[in-house]
Amino acid sequence: LDITAALEKQYQGNLSAALAKAGGSDPASRFKAQREAELATARQMTERAQDFYVSLGMPKLPESYWANTQFIKPLDRNVVCHASAWDMNMGGDGKDIGPDVRTKMCITPTEENFTTIYHELGHIYYDLAYNPLPPLFQGGANDGFHEAIGDTIVLAMTPKYLNSIGLVGAQQESREATINAQMRMAMSGVSFLPFGLMIDRWRWGVFDGSIKPDQYNQKWWELKAQYQGVAPATARGEEFFDAGAKYHVPGNTPYLRYFLARILQYQFYKGLCDASGYTGPLNECSFYGNKEAGQKFWAMLSKGASQPWQATLKELTGEEKLDAGPMLEYFAPLQEWLKQQNEGQMCGWTAQAPAASAPATQATAAK
Structure with missing residues (x-):
């Protein structure tokens, strides 16, 4: 599109x-x-x-x-x-x-x-x-809520919605088009989860003293290997401060909010789709123009930080806990396709301890 x-x-x-x-x-x-x-x-x-x-x-x-x-x-x-x-x-x-x-x-x-x-x-x-x-x-019920509100709306920007506002032409529906669209979303949204978590794992280590100033770069790349399976192309010693290249680190913006938001947005989205009366595949739902969904959304937003976030979440979704189930439901077509593509292969990586003269961390990918 x-x-x-x-x-x-x-x-x-x-x-x-x-x-x-x-x-x-x-x-x-x-x-x-x-x-x-x-x-x-x-x-x-x-x-x-x-x-x-x-x-x-x-x-x-x-x-x-x-x-x-x-x-x-x-x-x-x-x-x-x-x-x-x-x-x-x-x-x-x-x-x-x-x-x-x-x-x-x-x-x-x-x-x-x-x-x-x-x-x-x-x-x-x-x-x-x-x-x-x-x-x-x-304020938000928790930091993740504030980041998830707009992202919930973005999920509802389906091809049919974009067509209705004149930004794209009528789209031919097919399994291939669905997989293509979902892969594009997953490459930014799903793969973000380990990155979103490791940022604050590093920040928390700095704050609690478990990551010393003379280990800032080493620990950064160790966490990237552990959570993301990536390593630097060349050696990155302590003369570098690679964490500082991420805006939120020098800006001192807590990052777990974005990790939480990536999960919450799918919970919110499913709750609003249910409120709108939608019954089809979750990834095709748009509640644009639906006042019932809007009323339920506004009611949740209006609570702000006036009650525990679990209660606010339950009023919209019926659940009190963070749940990645709606995300898995949304990406079910892609997950099924990936199972077929990866049949017989072992997916993942192992993080290896860095050698003294090697890059800070090596991550070995295993097919």
């Missing part, structure tokens, strides 16, 4: 309109038109993401969001383009001032940016839902 091509076409349409409006072809006029087209496209992409949430019965984003949000990279200052969402004032609870929620991105017309907007608005709608609660309870 080539969403990027459709978004680029939308940008080119906005650029043509901006150029015609500018009435000049000099570099300054063209640059101004490009900026105008970039902003228009970024706002249209955000409006499309908003439409999904509104279709569930949730409110439109406040006017202050559109006035204060950073949609594209500004020209007058350096910014961190890493996408993020912000509740600036925790306004609500009967206060005269309304909520000031914003996202910060440097949006370009690509599929990755498009789905990222849906994810970031998940944070914003969570902020809006629990906004009336006292400040102490204005």
Whole structure:
């Protein structure tokens, strides 16, 4: 599915309109038109993401969001383009001032940016839902909840949904197309799980002192070998700090939230599909426009951190525990295909202790 091509076409349409409006072809006029087209496209992409949430019965984003949000990279200052969402004032609870929620991105017309907007608005709608609660309870039920909200919506961005909003043509359904789509998702979503866990395994070791400063890089690669089965191509001694290349490490952002979110999003997704009355294969479900699912979702979001996360999870899914069952159900077609492809082979790896002069860790893959 080539969403990027459709978004680029939308940008080119906005650029043509901006150029015609500018009435000049000099570099300054063209640059101004490009900026105008970039902003228009970024706002249209955000409006499309908003439409999904509104279709569930949730409110439109406040006017202050559109006035204060950073949609594209500004020209007058350096910014961190890493996408993020912000509740600036925790306004609500009967206060005269309304909520000031914003996202910060440097949006370009690509599929990755498009789905990222849906994810970031998940944070914003969570902020809006629990906004009336006292400040102490204005937060996610746990860190994983906050990250899973938007990702749950992304799961519902099925080919049929994308076709309904004009981003892709009608898709021919086939087993091959399903496997292809699921493999693409699994390569980013499922394979993320060991990575998501090892990041905080390393951070926790640093914090509790079990990983000493003179072992930072060695332990990083040992954990990568243990959980991911990967090793550096060349020797990486303690003069390097490879963990620092991951944004969240120097930014001191706890990472287990993303691991939890990868599992929770499938639990949320299944709960919302059930609430919408859907009965087909889980991977084909989209609850776009379903008010019953939206009402149940909003009720969960509105609880914020006002009760134990287990109770909040049970209200939406019927379960009190983290459960990877819905993820396995979602990827059942791919799992069945992989069993056939890997029949007779042993899959996995063994982590070997590094030699003194060798790379920090070796991981040997076994077919």
